[in-house]
Amino acid sequence: MQIEVGLLHNFCEVIGCPRTGEAALVDPAFEVDRLLAEVRRRGWRVTTIFLTHTHDDHVAGLDEAAALTGAVVRCHPLEVAAAQSLAPRVAAVADGEEVTIGRGRVRAIFAPGHTPGCVCWFVAEPAAIVTGDVLFVGSCGRAGDVEAMVDTLQRRLGALPEETRVYPGHDYGKTPTSTLGYEFATNPGLRADTPAAFRKLMQRR
Template sequence: MIFEQVEVGDMQNFCYIIADEKSKEAAIVDAGWEPEKLLKTAKSKNLKIKYILLTHTHYDHINSLAKLFELTRAKILVHENDADSVENLGLPYGKLKDKNEINLGKLKIKVLHTPGHTPGSVCYLVENKLITGDTLFVEAVGRIDLPGGSKEELLDSLKKLSKLDGKIEICPGHDYGSRKNSTIDYEKKNNPFMRF
């Protein structure tokens, strides 16, 4: 697997590039800022962008979606509960549900619906890495005070994530913590919202 964490924009966003090493089929996760930077990283590894995967549809995660789609013509995938935001942009997209699998060559990406930050927030599990968007940060969690946010749903989502293998690496949507990545076990010990 090829896996790149790319920091973009002024809000400390992380976007991710995931690819199957053999086929070079790739996905970009989130499209907040600097699409040219993302594509330069992908091009340096000779990757073919097949999908643009969204963790949720807040502005800082989709504001360059139209440009990234224009440059790649990749299929946009978003959870059905957040799809209205993409539809409002007039872009073609596919809807995701919990437990869907996305294939890049032989690489499988599993969709985990984790509402709370938004109704359609998702995490993407690929091998031993979990891209958490704004559901789970290093030592923190996403806001619930924005439209569609829900404390109860977020807590249920965090419980769901806490049951995953403790060695799975957390790859958040922002660089807000004391380090860029962590693990499920680390969060269970150090994140006050993950102590169940």
């Protein structure tokens, strides 16, 4: 479930298991009361909070969400210290680690480039990925490390099924979601498949 929150066109995702009612929030940025009201409406309970990264516009509501749910926050090892300043229960994840949510699993895919500690969160059935600021619909995030960003986009995301549904961290595109197949065919950030081409694209932006 994707919900737009705040004034910066942020998306927050709720990943829930309808069989058990266990759920996770991704990047609780703003309007935490609204997010949790939707969770309660569905009869779910939040046990986990996933972070794609700890830029302020993605964790502005983390302290409130952690306090109200008691959930474990899971993030990249490089983001643990920042998360611990906002939440008492924080656990680092490894690349490829799977976290159980009810009867489903969510896999951490390290995705450096926007920041060194970015993580994309992948669900296999049905295939979906929460990309934070790594990949938007029709564009991608700013790259602090161009080589790492291109590797993340081309190799790491490129290895996933083309039907994978993309859930970005902001509503910057023509549609709220897309698929990896469509993005690889049309997104300039993915078509710029070398560091040199990616730098040229960023300069034009």
